[in-house]
Amino acid sequence: xxxxxxxxxxxxxxxxxxxxxxxxxxxxxxxxxxxxxxxxxxxxxxxxxxxxxxxxxxxxxxxxxxxxxxxxxxxxxxxxxxxxxxxxxxxxxxxxxxxxxxxxxxxxxxxxxxxxxxxxxxxxxxxxxxxxxxxxxxxxxxxxxxxxxxxxxxxxxxxxxxxxxxxxxxxxxxxxxxxxxxxxxxxxxxxxxxxxxxxxxxxxxxxxxxxxxxxxxxxxxxxxxxxxxxxxxxxxxxxxxxxxxxxxxxxxxxxxxxxxxxxxxxxxxxxxxxxxxxxxxxxxxxxxxxxxxxxxxxxxxxxxxxxxxxxxxxxxxxxxxxxxxxxxxxxxxxxxxxxxxxxxxxxxxxxxxxxxxxxxxxxxxxxxxxxxxxxxxxxxxxxxxxxxxxxxxxxxxxxxxxxxxxxxxxxxxxxxxxxxxxxxxxxxxxxxxxxxxxxxxxxxxxxxxxxxxxxxxxxxxxxxxxx
RNA sequence: GUUCCCAUCGUCUAGUGGUCUAGGACACAAGAUUCUCAUUCUUGCAACACGGGUUCAAAUCCCGUUGGGAAUGCCA
Numbered sequence: 341x342x343x344x345x346x347x348x349x350x351x352x353x354x355x356x357x358x359x360x361x362x363x364x365x366x367x368x369x370x371x372x373x374x375x376x377x378x379x380x381x382x383x384x385x386x387x388x389x390x391x392x393x394x395x396x397x398x399x400x401x402x403x404x405x406x407x408x409x410x411x412x413x414x415x416x417x418x419x420x421x422x423x424x425x426x427x428x429x430x431x432x433x434x435x436x437x438x439x440x441x442x443x444x445x446x447x448x449x450x451x452x453x454x455x456x457x458x459x460x461x462x463x464x465x466x467x468x469x470x471x472x473x474x475x476x477x478x479x480x481x482x483x484x485x486x487x488x489x490x491x492x493x494x495x496x497x498x499x500x501x502x503x504x505x506x507x508x509x510x511x512x513x514x515x516x517x518x519x520x521x522x523x524x525x526x527x528x529x530x531x532x533x534x535x536x537x538x539x540x541x542x543x544x545x546x547x548x549x550x551x552x553x554x555x556x557x558x559x560x561x562x563x564x565x566x567x568x569x570x571x572x573x574x575x576x577x578x579x580x581x582x583x584x585x586x587x588x589x590x591x592x593x594x595x596x597x598x599x600x601x602x603x604x605x606x607x608x609x610x611x612x613x614x615x616x617x618x619x620x621x622x623x624x625x626x627x628x629x630x631x632x633x634x635x636x637x638x639x640x641x642x643x644x645x646x647x648x649x650x651x652x653x654x655x656x657x658x659x660x661x662x663x664x665x666x667x668x669x670x671x672x673x674x675x676x677x678x679x680x681x682x683x684x685x686x687x688x689x690x691x692x693x694x695x696x697x698x699x700x701x702x703x704x705x706x707x708x709x710x711x712x713x714x715x716x717x718x719x720x721x722x723x724x725x726x727x728x729x730x731x732x733x734x735x736x737x738x739x740x741x742x743x744x745x746x747x748x749x750x751x752x753x754x755x756x757x758x759x760x761x762x763x764x765x766x767x768x769x770x771x772x773x774x775x776x777x778x779x780x781x782x783x784x785x786x787x788x789x790x791x792x793x794x795x796x797x798x799x800x801x802x803x804x805x806x807x
Numbered sequence: 808g809u810u811c812c813c814a815u816c817g818u819c820u821a822g823u824g825g826u827c828u829a830g831g832a833c834a835c836a837a838g839a840u841u842c843u844c845a846u847u848c849u850u851g852c853a854a855c856a857c858g859g860g861u862u863c864a865a866a867u868c869c870c871g872u873u874g875g876g877a878a879u880g881c882c883a
Contacts, residue, residue: 349883457809513881520883544878612831638818641833691846771842783844
């Protein structure tokens with residue numbers, strides 16, 4: 341059985357790249373009927389980077405994307421003693437050694453290694469060098485000094501590196517805590533992970549980790565190194581590229597399905613298919629098909645995809661997921677009546693919205709009335725339009741109050757059409773000022789439909805109030 | 808510096824030696840529909856980084872060049 345895993349460190353946010361790695365791991369596990377495991381790599385206890393709430397962020401964002409895990413290891417830190425145990429075993433086997441190099445000495449050696457092109461060599465590698473008494477040692481792995489290591493990566497293909505070029509990595513810090521490279525290997529082994537799909541920035545580490553596995557006599561997992569996601573400038577996507585976390589997109593009204601679809605298509609494809617359902621993704625996704633060239637993240641395409649998913653959403657479902665955004669905007673819980681008004685407006689909003697935030701902004705026009713604590717803001721163009729012909733607005737108000745206009749889309753349409761004929765103007769021009777008074781903008785969902793939804797009374801009220 | 812990786816329209820990609828005057832999507836431009844804005848539809852613009860091979864034949868295989876990226880931590 342195939343067992344994949346995601347091993348994020350709790351940083352307080354979930355990077356888009358981590359999310360895609362999670363997606364690939366999850367999909368491949370689903371595709372093969374295997375298991376997707378989650379392990380929190382919280383071994384870095386540096387107070388600047390460590391805070392416990394960060395773990396919840398991982399859980400929440402993963403759940404939001406719909407990537408549920410089959411197994412959880414909630415603290416790598418809690419397994420430290422097991423990692424140390426392995427380090428000691430490695431020493432016993434003669435595969436690792438205590439190294440007493442001071443930071444200053446290391447600095448010098450590093451300087452040298454940059455010149456020679458060879459990794460630093462600790463003098464304590466040979467047991468002949470006597471250890472100084474006042475220094476706490478680290479434990480280093482003894483890398484082979486000859487031969488070539490070969491990594492058969494399912495996405496990158498065969499990668500060869502000369503062993504003499506790989507440094508004796510630190511397994512245990514001088515304070516007695518295990519390092520990342522040791523911990524991952526031990527945990528992956530103990531959890532039975534046999535497919536390691538992770539970012540390509542780990543390729544170099546893999547060669548070190550393979551030596552630990554070899555020294556312990558464990559079975560090598562299958563590796564797949566997914567190329568990094570790049571920002572528009574072509575460098576590894578990072579915070580300076582703007583919105584780079586799933587939270588950023590969740591909060592600005594992106595649908596998890598849209599992000600799912602976008603991330604899936606970034607570095608993997610299925611012919612010319614653009615819109616891929618989760619079911620099809622599971623059916624089609626094979627980790628061996630992941631592309632090896634890095635891709636640039638394109639916000640615009642994600643947004644287009646999001647708009648499409650919004651348009652294709654079921655009205656009621658869409659209303660429900662948009663609710664938090666609207667309630668945030670109006671600062672109160674929506675009543676049943678408000679919800680039903682909104683629901684009527686959804687068909688018109690969803691083909692105009694790029695994000696749920698857009699719907700929240702547009703939705704206002706369907707729900708406010710004289711009791712609402714809401715003051716519209718008009719932009720310059722709107723004010724100009726409003727002021728262009730107040731007399732006509734007054735006439736319209738009068739007509740609405742006195743004439744018996746059928747309050748349907750057709751009825752209202754007929755009224756304005758006739759009125760426009762009367763004045764020999766285009767209906768669009770005639771309708772512009774009332775549009776601003778009713779929807780607070782020169783740009784809005786269809787006006788007549790909106791008027792029907794809010795009712796004649798509210799229509800007249802707005803015309804009178806904002807004329 | 809060293810090691811490793813990458814290279815098709817602006818972007819994501821299809822393409823696994825002939826069906827490629829290179830296909831799709833986003834973006835962009837034009838037009839049609841229209842009460843604004845959108846949606847929808849039609850059309851257009853636009854790419855195999857370069858140079859050598861291999862082959863009857865190369866976007867596709869090999870080598871080199873150039874360009875880009877990553878790693879090089881007692882972070883993960």
